[in-house]
Amino acid sequence: MAVEARWCYRGDPQKEQSALLVQFSNGKLKSAENMNFTLYKSKNTNNPRKKHKRILNAETDRLSYVGNNFGAEALKCNTLCRYFVGMLDKNSGQMDVYNAELFNMQPMISDNVADEDLSEYLTKSFREKVDLCIEAFGTTKQKRALSSRRMNEVGKEVLTKAVTKAAEDVIETKGVAALVSDAAEDEKADASLILPPCHEDADKPEDVYKFEDLLSPAEYEALQAPAAAFMSVTAAAILKMAEEKSYCSFVLDELKSLPLDEKTRDHKTRCLWFLDCLVQLSHRRVVKNKNAMGPDCPHIISNKLVKTFTALSYGNGRIQNKVSASMRAKITAYAIALALHINNFQTDLTVLQRDLKLRENKILDIAKAMRLKITKSKGLLGFDEHKLGTLTLPLPVYKMPPIQRKRKMK
Template sequence: MAARAVWQYRGQPREGPDTVLMQFSNGKLQNSENVDFTLYKNNDTINPRKKHRRILVAETGRLSYMGSNFGTGVLKCNSLCSYFIGVLNKDSGKMEIFDAELFNMQPMFSDDLNESEAASENQAKTYREKVDSCIEAFGTTKQKRALNARRMNAVGSETLNIAVAKAVENIIDTRGVDALVSEATPDKLEEESVFLPPCHVDAAKPEDIYKFEDLISSAEYEALQIPSEAFKNITSEEILKMVQTNSHCSFVIEALKSLPSNEEVRDHKARCLWYLNTLIRFGFQRVIKRKSAVGQGIPHIINSKLLKNFTALTYNNGRVQNLISASMKAKIMAYVIALALHISDFQTDLTVLQRDMKLSEKRVLELAKAMRLKISKRRVPMGGEEEDHKIGILTLPLPIYQPANSQRKRKKMF
């Protein structure tokens, strides 16, 4: 009686099948002794989609072959069929059955290697470089022309920077660093005047020192008619609601309480107060992210003026933004003081404006002195108590402005 063979199923290991089957797409393997096989496993053993991924590489003296069980070139039969390999032990008559996986081995040519290198280079490119590559390949004539112009400008700016650097080196060699630093240091008075409203020091009247037209143009004044109607016809109940909700600055609220009854003067002050309140609210922002700088209901001419005169353009994350820097906030404060002088007969409470703008008292007083104001103290009732407030007065003749760093320190007497 012939001996019977008994087979035993080993099952599937936890790491996946250790036995592989392969077929070569361009022929049959005649001699396996001259082929080196390497099986690569995915290091990610937690992700259920990645832990079973395998790559089989076969290297010969002429070609290299590669097959994988994932990707676009994977065989569909792996998901429909199960493959097994049986190993017969002739001595014991037992056959061990192992799970196996079929790999389709395809030859790898130099073009494939170049494609992988190109893919890695493409990943290293920035988003702008990838967009430029797409424009070169598929862009319209107008887009290609704009791309060439931008690249020419970049080359021109780089050339200009190199030329400037060489010129600076030559000047430093001939004149020295100390002379350049002394000439490059700006005067404190000139630096302050950049952020101050135009000052007419030869004016004969206080209202002509900081002219109203330099603060609000005639076109802007006309545009303020409609939004300032709410201030012109305000009631005591609405003022009380402003105080409770803290929706407007304190200077504006106090001025609204004492609006004159004269129709023309009342309309003028209502427009000025509305613009002043808008300017202070505008100064609270840091980066302007939308076209409407302060909100809805702002006339376009006012919104454009705020963006143009009181913001600095910056470039961040590929976008141009309007930034209200510390110097621009000081400029806003200077224009607020000048407009408040016109509203309150050229005497304004600097302490109230300083609290509305949330600036330091030292900074506000330095701006007021740079604007040639006379600073005095006054006891002002606030909430049932009296406080010492700094009052800025615009009088003739104008006091001489002395920057803080130019004041001589007194010598200590021993």
């Protein structure tokens, strides 16, 4: 009586096993008795881009073969098709089906290959083996990149020796005190990395921090649609926004006194809508997707916020867009610059500070670095003191805050 045949899908093989299908680029394999296969896996199991990388090595008496599942030489069919390997138990009639991957094996051709050369190859690192594969089978672009990287490695070694020698000469010539003074100047230059471009020689306040440096014409045009709701906003609508906390306090205060001129009103509402996006972004720690600012935010604005005010970081097995401390300082600087354009180059820093959830000394340091004149003013209730930032010409001289040294405990 014939045994009934059936099959069972098992998915991926066990961790210590692999189901692989191979094809040889230079012909068909007649016998596999004298062939040894070795599979190399990437050790970086946390990186999603590298953990699935594999290199398969096949050795015969005459030739060595290499195949991989990544790079320009990898088979494209692995991404378009699925392959399976079945193991049939003749006694039970059951076939276990496993996922498999196809490798294209290409010969490694070299003159007078000795056994010791092969043992040396097998002891090489994963990076060195990939470089050898690129040398043998890589495209012109890959070979050019490999040559450039090797030249850079040599250049780095020479540069390191030159920098070490130069540092010793500078310390011997200038002394420690002069180096500390130079470091303070460098610290001042680093502060400018988070600030909008500043044109110190401008003749008008609006040219110190140009509006085009904050929003490009295309980005400004894209703000028309989401900011249209502000054009006809009523007092009742503003009160409802305040109760729902749908917009920051700075924006709600400015909506109460929109200009009557339609062109000026349109310009101000666009700026306010973008400023609210900056405030919302400053409260984030990680931007998980491109539409993190909501469906109403135009694509070009979302791209600007992610590219300009987030930093790429790697964590939890994936690449993230992180709003770091330096990025929050940059958001604050751009928000101040935009608020200056909204309010005729004088703005209430205290309201912005509360919206951005900063300490007062933090926003004041950024405002001083932007060369603003800081003054005091009574709030709307008469007893709440607010700090105002005003952009005046000529710009005041920027002074670095004094370095606070910790006192030694006696």
